[in-house]
Amino acid sequence: MTKVLIATEKPFAAAAVQGIKGIFDAEGFETVLLEKYTEKSQLLEAVANVDAIIIRSDIIDKEVFDAAKNLKIVVRAGAGFDNVDLAEATAHNVCVMNTPGQNANAVAELVIGLLVFNARNRFNGKSGSELMGKKIGILAYGNVGRNVGRIAKGFGMDVYAYDAFIPAEAIKESGATPVASVAELFANCDVVSLHAPATDETKKSINYELLMKMPKNAVVINSARKEIIDEEGILKALTERTDLVYITDIMPGNHEAMLALGDRYFSTPKKMGAQTAEANNNAGLAAANQIVGFIKRGEERFRVNK
Ligand code: 3PG
Secondary structure (H helix, E strand, O other): OOEEEEEEOOOOOHHHHHHHHHHHHHHOOEEEEEEOOOOHHHHHHHOOOOOEEEEOOOOEOHHHHHHOOOOOEEEEOOOOOOOEOHHHHHHOOOEEEEOOOOOHHHHHHHHHHHHHHHHOHHHOOOOOOOOOOOEEEEEOOOHHHHHHHHHHHHOOOEEEEEOOOOOHHHHHHOOOEEOOOHHHHHHHOOEEEEOOOOOOOOOOOEOHHHHHOOOOOOEEEEOOOHHHEOHHHHHHHHHHOOOOEEEEOOOOOOHHHHHHHHHHEEEOOOOOOOOOHHHHHHHHHHHHHHHHHHHHHOOOOOEOOO
């Protein structure tokens, strides 16, 4: 019998877990649940005899692949798959997939919510500001970036975007204004919203120089990955430029030092962009269906370790 493990250190909503289980029940697959685990040993034990795993930001490395002798597929219920060692997956003959777009709206709504929270002084009653008429720059115009742009437009913001892999024409067609470089985005926008994945090219790329170029009272918001931030560099810029604000959904390594910036810095306690019932359901069910498609019919759409 095909055995599927749902390994989520940060659990899905209960209804999503039920939905996933329902898909596997209908196929005669067994579902095993490992939630909120605190030790890697729990994960290593749980993967021992499963054929497939659904994960979120859970780390799947060589040790996990070595322990999972029957493993054929890992599906990351979400967009970013930097938590999975793809080379080891391929070496162990395991297919890795993600579920692109399934949680994008949830992340985008959190971004806009945090921008309003900041513009209204964290709802402390003091006179704040509005988003309408401000320029928002979207760095990496994928599923999340486009959703941020869509909602920002509804707020009356001017939407600019930069993406190294998407032609300017396509950005224009979607209703945003393309810019030629990351530097231009930072130099021109009141808000820059980060949506780039953590890759060798993007790691530590959001740095002191970029922030120092921003207009007065600018805001940088990160709902992507902490690895793309040069944490010491942005702390330096925020210390020198007392008008700048940094908001993040991924707590930086220098969180304690950043707290000294007072209300010019805000981090959610735990990454929660994709933490909605709808996103859990969309991504979780997509992951389950992709596993069924792979096991039963050899379907490999959304495979990321080609
Ligand atoms: C993603 O890459 O899909 C998001 O960062 C969400 O991650 P999470 O499932 O760990 O909340």
